[in-house]
Amino acid sequence: MSVLNKRYCRSVKSNLAFYISASLLTLVTLLLFYLFYIGGTGILQFGESFFAEHNLEDAHFTTYKAIADDDIAEIESQFDLVLEAQKSMDITQNGVTARVFKANKKINLYEITAGEDMRGVGDIIISEGYAVNTGVNIGDSITLNGGDYTVKGYFQRPDYLYMLQEEDDSYKNISTFFLAYVTDDDFESLGSPNVTYLVKYGQDNEMQFRKAVYDRYYTQSYLGADENMRILAVDEQAEMFLVMSYVILIAMPLIAVLLVCIIISSKVKDEQKLIGALSSFGYSKGKLAAHYALFAVIPAAIGGILAFAFAAIFAQPYGALCLSDYEPLHIAFSLPVYIGLLGVAVPAVMYVAAAAIAVARLLRRDTVAMLNGRVEGKSLKTAFRGGDVNFAVKWSVRSLIGSPARTLAVFLGIFLGSAVILIGLGMIDSVDAISDTAINSTGSFEYEYIFTSLQTQTPEYGSPMLVSSFAEETKGKRVTFTGLEDGNPFIVLKDGDGEVENLDGYYISSAASAALSIKGGDRATFFNPLTIEYFSIEIAGVVEYDIGSMIFTSNGNMAELLSLESGTYNAVMSDIELSFEDGEVYKTVRKSSLKEQCDTILDQMGPMIYAMVFLGMIICVAAVFVAVNMLVTENRNNVSMLKVLGYSDRKISEIIFMPNHILLPSGILAGVPAAIGCMSFMWKLMLDYGVMLITTAISPLTYILTAAFTSVCYFGSVWLASKKVKKVNMAEALKDARE
Numbered sequence: 001m002s003v004l005n006k007r008y009c010r011s012v013k014s015n016l017a018f019y020i021s022a023s024l025l026t027l028v029t030l031l032l033f034y035l036f037y038i039g040g041t042g043i044l045q046f047g048e049s050f051f052a053e054h055n056l057e058d059a060h061f062t063t064y065k066a067i068a069d070d071d072i073a074e075i076e077s078q079f080d081l082v083l084e085a086q087k088s089m090d091i092t093q094n095g096v097t098a099r100v101f102k103a104n105k106k107i108n109l110y111e112i113t114a115g116e117d118m119r120g121v122g123d124i125i126i127s128e129g130y131a132v133n134t135g136v137n138i139g140d141s142i143t144l145n146g147g148d149y150t151v152k153g154y155f156q157r158p159d160y161l162y163m164l165q166e167e168d169d170s171y172k173n174i175s176t177f178f179l180a181y182v183t184d185d186d187f188e189s190l191g192s193p194n195v196t197y198l199v200k201y202g203q204d205n206e207m208q209f210r211k212a213v214y215d216r217y218y219t220q221s222y223l224g225a226d227e228n229m230r231i232l233a234v235d236e237q238a239e240m241f242l243v244m245s246y247v248i249l250i251a252m253p254l255i256a257v258l259l260v261c262i263i264i265s266s267k268v269k270d271e272q273k274l275i276g277a278l279s280s281f282g283y284s285k286g287k288l289a290a291h292y293a294l295f296a297v298i299p300a301a302i303g304g305i306l307a308f309a310f311a312a313i314f315a316q317p318y319g320a321l322c323l324s325d326y327e328p329l330h331i332a333f334s335l336p337v338y339i340g341l342l343g344v345a346v347p348a349v350m351y352v353a354a355a356a357i358a359v360a361r362l363l364r365r366d367t368v369a370m371l372n373g374r375v376e377g378k379s380l381k382t383a384f385r386g387g388d389v390n391f392a393v394k395w396s397v398r399s400l401i402g403s404p405a406r407t408l409a410v411f412l413g414i415f416l417g418s419a420v421i422l423i424g425l426g427m428i429d430s431v432d433a434i435s436d437t438a439i440n441s442t443g444s445f446e447y448e449y450i451f452t453s454l455q456t457q458t459p460e461y462g463s464p465m466l467v468s469s470f471a472e473e474t475k476g477k478r479v480t481f482t483g484l485e486d487g488n489p490f491i492v493l494k495d496g497d498g499e500v501e502n503l504d505g506y507y508i509s510s511a512a513s514a515a516l517s518i519k520g521g522d523r524a525t526f527f528n529p530l531t532i533e534y535f536s537i538e539i540a541g542v543v544e545y546d547i548g549s550m551i552f553t554s555n556g557n558m559a560e561l562l563s564l565e566s567g568t569y570n571a572v573m574s575d576i577e578l579s580f581e582d583g584e585v586y587k588t589v590r591k592s593s594l595k596e597q598c599d600t601i602l603d604q605m606g607p608m609i610y611a612m613v614f615l616g617m618i619i620c621v622a623a624v625f626v627a628v629n630m631l632v633t634e635n636r637n638n639v640s641m642l643k644v645l646g647y648s649d650r651k652i653s654e655i656i657f658m659p660n661h662i663l664l665p666s667g668i669l670a671g672v673p674a675a676i677g678c679m680s681f682m683w684k685l686m687l688d689y690g691v692m693l694i695t696t697a698i699s700p701l702t703y704i705l706t707a708a709f710t711s712v713c714y715f716g717s718v719w720l721a722s723k724k725v726k727k728v729n730m731a732e733a734l735k736d737a738r739e
Helices: 003-014 016-053 069-079 128-134 184-188 206-217 229-251 253-270 272-280 285-313 315-323 337-362 367-371 391-402 404-438 510-516 555-561 592-634 636-644 649-661 663-688 700-727 731-738
Strands: 059-063 082-093 096-101 111-115 123-127 141-144 147-156 177-182 194-200 219-224 447-455 463-472 478-484 506-509 523-528 533-543 550-554 569-574 585-590
Touching (some): 003 016, 003 285, 016 229, 059 206, 069 082, 069 206, 082 141, 123 141, 128 177, 206 219, 253 404, 285 337, 404 663, 447 463, 506 510, 510 550, 533 550, 550 555, 592 636, 649 700
Parallel strands (some): 478 550
Antiparallel strands (some): 059 194, 111 147, 447 569, 463 478, 463 523, 463 569
């Protein structure tokens, strides 16, 4: 065995703290990568298969004039497509809404996921997410319109894997909303249903079909599968997980890479006499650089192999962590071997490359200088020489500026740890702020009723609205245009100048403004998805409305856009619950459901949020510990000398570690803008995926908790490193003096 090879075991043993810390960082990084990768690929593959097997719709639409059964067959033949009338009704009792369907035969077919299908009168099957969340078991009884039904099983259907109660909701609802199927006979006894038409296109005939339907049956609403968040969320969020996985794989190891560079550079400096001797004996600088660079493989190999093994064994529960936004998808998660090897290889290559570069740079120094232990100047480490500055100040300054890389490592550990902790806790505050502030500040309305037909008579109670959905030309995102009656008492709209009293212009909500990058004074183009006609409007201003992608204007402006008589309306806003005839209301929107959505966001994101806080603490402990531990190693002779002079271990620890304490508040403060920036970016990303506009809002208590958690991690790391002070023998200083 060569001289260099014999040194591996001794070097690992003497730098065990570094290898443990770097391996831990690598392990955590790769586990995050595997989490998002396993979840993302599993969901994508499942969605593709489930959509195909259950004949997912291409679009669904409603009309003001019913399409007769005979007409459906004729339309299918004329336009070479599949068309089906889907009948459903919403039944609300005790604050819980059941959307009951008559079973489809051709499109959006359901699948029994537990129990058995309904077979006779009194049988019911319900959506699995609600059943699991609320504890409804197979065999339990459910009451609908005064009738009792026995739950025979759970199901899922392809257009409700992401359980939005309303198409423009911001987040799923599995606490007060569920789907249900009953037999055809039971369905007919429940009352008058709403009818929505499902379509699967054949050849390139979509535009002709849509125009024909509009001309014959007066299309009320139309939503393609590529715009339907109940469907889109499956692929889009899975793709987001995959993007995040690769970003994490590349970005997160940079923390450990920096530590590798620091420790290798320090190792070279400490062993410059030995390296100089080996160089003089004929070892090339390339061979020596390669030797020290191989040390960097160790944390990559240990952390990578452990992460690979853990992810492979626990792939199923690991991947299931990404399913919090969906129905309980029954996916067989697995980690491909090549991805596991990639997870090991990427950090290893990065570590070795970074270490090799750092070592090669240091080995360019003169061999004689290394033999004499003078590979670098003393200017930084001899600051205040000859001055009257006391010993403590001299030591602190020299310690901080004498090894800027080590100082950076301590600062970076504190900075990253506190930033990640603040992001986790700040997410809770931000979502709470939406439910407590934004929702309540929009006005006193509680209900919005969307009718199945246009109305002209003045409603008995409530404020009429003319509502329609248009798509923005550039991004294709849907925006709900709402024409309000003058003096609407139930909603308050405010822009930068205060309350908006005159709605002669078009005012865009803050949520839509952020999603579409449209602001006051801009001219925006939209198209009517029913008539496929384009129009442009000038945006008068941005109103504070974070809970929906909206444009507000007067009833007259809306009537003009839709070529209707002024005063026509199709919705009513109210602060109390109203009653209507069966079949008169197409959809009911409750503002309180938005509060429930916020609560659901917190419930579903909870495990991920607390995992982020835990991750931040691990980063802080690992990074700070390896840096301050290195501080003891570099100052072994000084520690030994202080012991000879009679200093206690506790006093020596204070002298050695105190200079780094100044980095604690600065690292925590630096983490604040970084965390706010990351959260703002994340909320923008969530807005792009259809979630309400969430503004970063951090409470004073969260700042205090972040500082407290970070401080505990920092001082805990220092306490662990201080134990190494006790192991330093005072004889080392005497030995060094003899040499």
